[in-house]
Amino acid sequence: MSETREVPAEAQDEGAEAPARAGLRGALRRRLTETTTWTALILLGIVAGFAALRFQQFATVFNFRNIAADASGLLIIAVGMTFVIITAGIDLSVGSVLVFSGVIAAKVMLAVGGESWGAIGAGLVAGLVAGTAWGVVNGVLITKARVPPLIVTLGTLGMALGSALLITGGIDVRGVPLRLTTTIGIGQLAGVPYVVLIAAVVTAVGAVTLSMTRFGRYTYAIGSNAEAARRAGINVDRHLIKVYGLSGFLAGMAGMVSLARFATTTIGGHSTDNLAAIAAVVLGGTSLFGGIGTVLGTVVGVFIPAVLQNGFVILGVQPFWQQVAVGAVLIVAVYIDQLKRRAQERGERR
Amino acid sequence: MSEPLLESRGITKSFGGVRALRGADFAVHPGEVAALVGDNGAGKSTLVKILSGTLAPDGGEIWFEGRQVTIPTPVAARELGIETVYQDLALAPELDPAANLFLGRELVRPGLLGRLGFLDKAAMRRRTNRAFADLGIGLQDTGAMVANLSGGQRQSVAVSRAATWVSKVVFMDEPTAALGVVQSGHVRDLIRRVRDSGIAVVLISHNMPEVMELADRIEVLRLGARVARYRAADTTMEQVIAAMTGALEPGEVA
Amino acid sequence: MRTRWLVGLAALALTLAACGGGDDEGGGTSGGGGAAKQYKLTLIQGVKGDQFYITMECGAQEAAKAAGATLDVTAPDEFDASLQTPIVNAVVAKKPDAILIAPTDTKAMIPSLTQAKAAGIKLVFVDTTTENGAELAESEIASDNEEGGREAARTLAKLTGGKGSVLVINVKPGISTTDARAKGFEEEIKKTPGLKYIGQEYSNDKPDVAAAKATAALAAHPDLVGIFGTNLFSAEGAATGLRSAGSAEKVKIVGFDAGPKQVEDLQSGIVQALIAQKPADIGKAGVEQAIAALNGEPVQKKIGTGFVVVTKDNMNDPDVKPFLYKSTC
Numbered sequence: 009m010s011e012t013r014e015v016p017a018e019a020q021d022e023g024a025e026a027p028a029r030a031g032l033r034g035a036l037r038r039r040l041t042e043t044t045t046w047t048a049l050i051l052l053g054i055v056a057g058f059a060a061l062r063f064q065q066f067a068t069v070f071n072f073r074n075i076a077a078d079a080s081g082l083l084i085i086a087v088g089m090t091f092v093i094i095t096a097g098i099d100l101s102v103g104s105v106l107v108f109s110g111v112i113a114a115k116v117m118l119a120v121g122g123e124s125w126g127a128i129g130a131g132l133v134a135g136l137v138a139g140t141a142w143g144v145v146n147g148v149l150i151t152k153a154r155v156p157p158l159i160v161t162l163g164t165l166g167m168a169l170g171s172a173l174l175i176t177g178g179i180d181v182r183g184v185p186l187r188l189t190t191t192i193g194i195g196q197l198a199g200v201p202y203v204v205l206i207a208a209v210v211t212a213v214g215a216v217t218l219s220m221t222r223f224g225r226y227t228y229a230i231g232s233n234a235e236a237a238r239r240a241g242i243n244v245d246r247h248l249i250k251v252y253g254l255s256g257f258l259a260g261m262a263g264m265v266s267l268a269r270f271a272t273t274t275i276g277g278h279s280t281d282n283l284a285a286i287a288a289v290v291l292g293g294t295s296l297f298g299g300i301g302t303v304l305g306t307v308v309g310v311f312i313p314a315v316l317q318n319g320f321v322i323l324g325v326q327p328f329w330q331q332v333a334v335g336a337v338l339i340v341a342v343y344i345d346q347l348k349r350r351a352q353e354r355g356e357r358r
Numbered sequence: 359m360s361e362p363l364l365e366s367r368g369i370t371k372s373f374g375g376v377r378a379l380r381g382a383d384f385a386v387h388p389g390e391v392a393a394l395v396g397d398n399g400a401g402k403s404t405l406v407k408i409l410s411g412t413l414a415p416d417g418g419e420i421w422f423e424g425r426q427v428t429i430p431t432p433v434a435a436r437e438l439g440i441e442t443v444y445q446d447l448a449l450a451p452e453l454d455p456a457a458n459l460f461l462g463r464e465l466v467r468p469g470l471l472g473r474l475g476f477l478d479k480a481a482m483r484r485r486t487n488r489a490f491a492d493l494g495i496g497l498q499d500t501g502a503m504v505a506n507l508s509g510g511q512r513q514s515v516a517v518s519r520a521a522t523w524v525s526k527v528v529f530m531d532e533p534t535a536a537l538g539v540v541q542s543g544h545v546r547d548l549i550r551r552v553r554d555s556g557i558a559v560v561l562i563s564h565n566m567p568e569v570m571e572l573a574d575r576i577e578v579l580r581l582g583a584r585v586a587r588y589r590a591a592d593t594t595m596e597q598v599i600a601a602m603t604g605a606l607e608p609g610e611v612a
Numbered sequence: 613m614r615t616r617w618l619v620g621l622a623a624l625a626l627t628l629a630a631c632g633g634g635d636d637e638g639g640g641t642s643g644g645g646g647a648a649k650q651y652k653l654t655l656i657q658g659v660k661g662d663q664f665y666i667t668m669e670c671g672a673q674e675a676a677k678a679a680g681a682t683l684d685v686t687a688p689d690e691f692d693a694s695l696q697t698p699i700v701n702a703v704v705a706k707k708p709d710a711i712l713i714a715p716t717d718t719k720a721m722i723p724s725l726t727q728a729k730a731a732g733i734k735l736v737f738v739d740t741t742t743e744n745g746a747e748l749a750e751s752e753i754a755s756d757n758e759e760g761g762r763e764a765a766r767t768l769a770k771l772t773g774g775k776g777s778v779l780v781i782n783v784k785p786g787i788s789t790t791d792a793r794a795k796g797f798e799e800e801i802k803k804t805p806g807l808k809y810i811g812q813e814y815s816n817d818k819p820d821v822a823a824a825k826a827t828a829a830l831a832a833h834p835d836l837v838g839i840f841g842t843n844l845f846s847a848e849g850a851a852t853g854l855r856s857a858g859s860a861e862k863v864k865i866v867g868f869d870a871g872p873k874q875v876e877d878l879q880s881g882i883v884q885a886l887i888a889q890k891p892a893d894i895g896k897a898g899v900e901q902a903i904a905a906l907n908g909e910p911v912q913k914k915i916g917t918g919f920v921v922v923t924k925d926n927m928n929d930p931d932v933k934p935f936l937y938k939s940t941c
Contacts, residue, residue: 062706070731071705078698178814179785182719194723222464222475225453229461232450239412239448240462241433270693270720272786276816277692299452314698321702324684327660 044293044305046348047341051308051315054337058319065322073201077269079314080207081106081262082284083307087214088258089285090306091251094218095231096298097150097157099252102259103281104168105142109135109263110273111172114181123185131184135267136260142168143256147249165282172275180272193268203265210258215303227251231298284313287334291341312337361424363388363558364409364440364527369418371404378404380582381418386527386558391549393561393569393590396579397602402562403445405579406529409560410442411435433462439526443533445562447516451505455497456486458504459519489522490514493544509536517545527558534568546572566595578602650680651709651906653899656699657687658714658740659817663871663937664844664891665714668738670941671892672712675899683899684708691783691817693720700724710734710750710902712895717786718743734905738898739891740788746913751901755889756916757789761796761842763919764866767885768801768838771864775806776837779829781822781846782812790842793868797840807838815846822849827857836863844869844937851882870922871937878924886922888935893917 059067085102092099113135120127142164149160192202218224226247229237238244266274291309294301313334320330362385371379379401386392396402407413409420411429420427422438429435435442449458460482466472483500490497495514497507504512513536520528530549534542549572553559563569569576570590578586578601586601655672657665669685676683686703688695696716701724703711711733715721722742729735729748737749745752768778780797783790794812801809810833815822822845830836839854841847847867851874854860860882867874870888877883897915904911920935927933 065706068705071702074698074701074705078701178816180717182786189723220476220479222466222477225457225464225477228453229450229457232452233448236448236450237461239432239442239444241431241436242462266694269723270697270717272693272717272720274692274694274720276690276784277694279690299450317698318702318705321686321699322706324686324706327686327689 044302044308046344047291047293047305047308047312050337050341051312054312054315054319058315058322062319062322066319069199071318071322073199073204075311075314075318076204076207077201078318079310080201080203081265081269082281082288082314083207083310084210084258084262084265085255085281086285086288086306086310087210087303088255089289090214090292090294090301090303091218091227092157092255093231093286093289093294093296094227094298094301095248095251096234096296097231097248097252098161098286098296099143099146099255100158100161100282101142101146101164101168102255102262102285103278104165104172105139105256105259106263106266106281107273107275107278108142108168108172109139109260110267111175111181111275112138113264113267114184114273115175117185117188118181118183123187125187128185128188131188132264135264136257139260139263140253140257143253143259144249146256147252150252151245151248169275172273176273176275178275180275182272184267184271186271188268189271192265193271203269206261206265210261211303211307218303223247223250228299231300233299287313287338291338293345312341360387362386362421363423364560365421366405366409367419367421369405369408369420370416371401371408371413372416378582379408379415379418382579382582383584384409384577384579386560388526388558389553389556390574391553391559391561391572393563393573393576394579395563395566395569395576395598395602399581400579400602401582402579403531406442406444406531406560406562409435410440410444410529412442436523439524440529441520441524441527442529443516443520443531445531445535447512449504449512449516452503454501455490455504455507455515456483456500458515459486459489459522461519463523485522489518493518493521493548495541495544510538510541513537514541514545517548521548521552524552524557527560528552529560529562531562532564533561534563534565542568566599569598570595580604649906650682651903652682652684653710653712653902654684654686654703654706654708655738655895655898656696656703656711656713657685658696658716659691660687660689662844663939664739664869664889666939666941667937668714668891668895668898670895670938672895672899673941674892675896679899679903681899681903688716691716691787693717696721697724700728704728704731704733707731708733709906710736712736712738712898712902714739715742716740718788719786722748734902736898736902736905738894742788745788750905750911751898751913751915753894753897753901753915753917754789755894755919757792758796758799759916760868760887760889760919761793761798761840762800763796763921764793764840764868764887765797765800765804767887767921768840768864768866769804769807771866771884772807772837774804776835777808777810777833778838778840779810779826779833779836780812780840780842781815781825781850782842783817783846784814793842797842808835810836815841815849817843817845819845819849819852822846823853823856826850826853830854830857830859830863838864838866841865841867844871844874847883847886848873848877851877855882869937870920870935872939875922875927875936878922878927881924884923888920888922888937890917890920890935891937892935 089099113131116134117127117131120130146160146164149155150157195202197205226242230244230247234244288309289306291312292305316333317330365385367383368381369379370381382401382405394402408415411432411434420429465478465481467476467478487500493514504515517533534545537545549559561572573590576588576590576598577584580602653676655669673683686699688699693716704727711728725735725748735749737745737752739754741752742748780794782794801807813825826839839850841850851865854863865883866885867883868887870886874883874886878886894917901911920932922932
């Protein structure tokens, strides 16, 4: 690789200084106007609103702990979905893969038998492998067969759920080792539920990977301009397979978390997980067209519907209003994002 | 005349029923600007894509530094020391200029972090700022998305990227198309500097005055094949245009 | 700047609208006598939009009003523990005095309900229950579902003339009530030797799945003469499936639960009999037991409510009609 052209030292420093100072100012302005900031404000507004209306009931450690525990599965899936949507793709199969992975894990645990950590560990590995396998299937079909992600993952949505139903006969697998439920499912470490810790670790690793590593950079590049990435020498196909594999892996992990919490495979309860994850990612500021988004935004996007549902139940609002409200917030948040983008374009264009 | 650095001999390429290249020859030598000109549909961009590894030829040979080679991928071209400024720029709009400059060649942190793939964004930004200073590109906010830059600034980023990484041959497909007067001047200065440092520059341009000003040699492509080659000093714009449009009899002038 | 106001306003408006839309804060305010404390109760149904639970809600609301208590009602989108759990958790945060709940799984709901009990909230299980229901809840109130299943078997034997194959379309295993109904049916149907019991299919509480299973069973067993649908959606779905297959006359259906759609089916002759539970009684008893527990009075640990067999002939009788399920209170 050649070095940059040699330029006299003084000119070098002068040339580098001015842009650097301006860059810092610009970076700050950018951070303040990002969509994540807006949706975080919306979330804070909602929390403040509920706290104002029902302080003793809503604003307790007990309640927040439950909100976090209930949202942990969705957060894990949504982290994977963030990567997928940033590549300008989509993964509709996550709910089904979650169920399938849970079924495989439960069956393995029952087959090994007993209450040992060995049985639980075997089930965990099996579940994660199953989830990753579906993800890789998605990735291969999308890149090699050149079928659009929407269609491919719609297909695997049906295939994964159908396979799970075939294996179980349509009946939830129950009888998972009790130890899994009592320790990880409902257990806590220093007051924080294990499932929340798992979700937090996944989120942290995901955020760091996306913003600070080459893997994350390639994800953004492919979503922004896949052809440019290809010409720059990035193996786009291999990267996409890894991204969809990651989404499947995390769906498998969410399946394990669900299994631990409920001790059954809850086959019927995950049919809208895919849309909830997509809504969370979009609410967090990720563009469906690719190239833009953050994991932190997704966290905000996951908690907005979770807090809304919790607050509405506390207030005694009719359940159907909750769905209306979540949909409305989604539209408002995306609308504000559009306004901001248009303003930014007008402002920065020279 | 020294040995050609990069040469195409009899390249053919068809897209469905359309024969884009019918035995195209081309040559460029180190330390010269060779302009590749031709009317619309002559096959210039196709030839550039083949020589830069983006497309595969149907037939013909490619010779580099006296050996026959194949250039199956853009990475293969890069490894030979060939860089390209594409007509569509091939930039990622949602990434900033530094990210685009280092696309596919990212700098990683030293040590363990580097092996895990952690980026050294500060170093990339510093090198990018220097490269821009080189080109006289004044970007107030180098952290902005490329999509939010003007067309001219975007083109400057693409040109700067190729100039930064090139070691042997650089293809520039319409490099000043979106640029204003001042910036065009900068790019032309850059092209001359690159040429003077021994690199072979292939200039594809519709801008005939610019071609006549910059090029050392001119090769004319028409209907997928070479019809003329001129030394810029020994020819006129009218002669070149005539060769492009087929008004004159094809003739080889060394 | 303007957009920031928009955001704050939107969030505020949303939450204000939310508290304004709380029209399920039912019950009287100062209904009963001045000495009685006004208790706050919450009813968590098994699933939204199911007339069985709506009728239960009506009965519960009346009883709450009479006792001077307030009753909030909420429910998950699907009959599934993973969706009911966050709701239980949120209700517990609300700290009502007592929760009436129809648990959607005998095992999976135990953790969240244990947490509720630990928070000092009294639990009453209506309709379904958990494996450890006797420990967790003050009272378990349900129809005697095994007897209901037996009654269904007897009715189906009469309707089919005692010859042919019969099928049960159940919901999913792990629901105490429907499991009991199927069990009761299986036992009783043996007493009619001419009827061959071909087993259970599961509808997962989805009418379209029930319809598909019914038509598939008919294709596999041309001598199918009777179907017992163990809950509202299962029976309704089976009827729809047979109607679109054009076999409504051939196969007699006995359903469980008497929702308006099923009563229509009864009228048009697609379903021949319905084993109606008395969900309003369950709701009423639930509220009464909850209040008794809160007042420190003796409670009945188990209450079994009865059935009514509804047919086209008797559905307008004054002792049958009130037990048809409601869609609104």
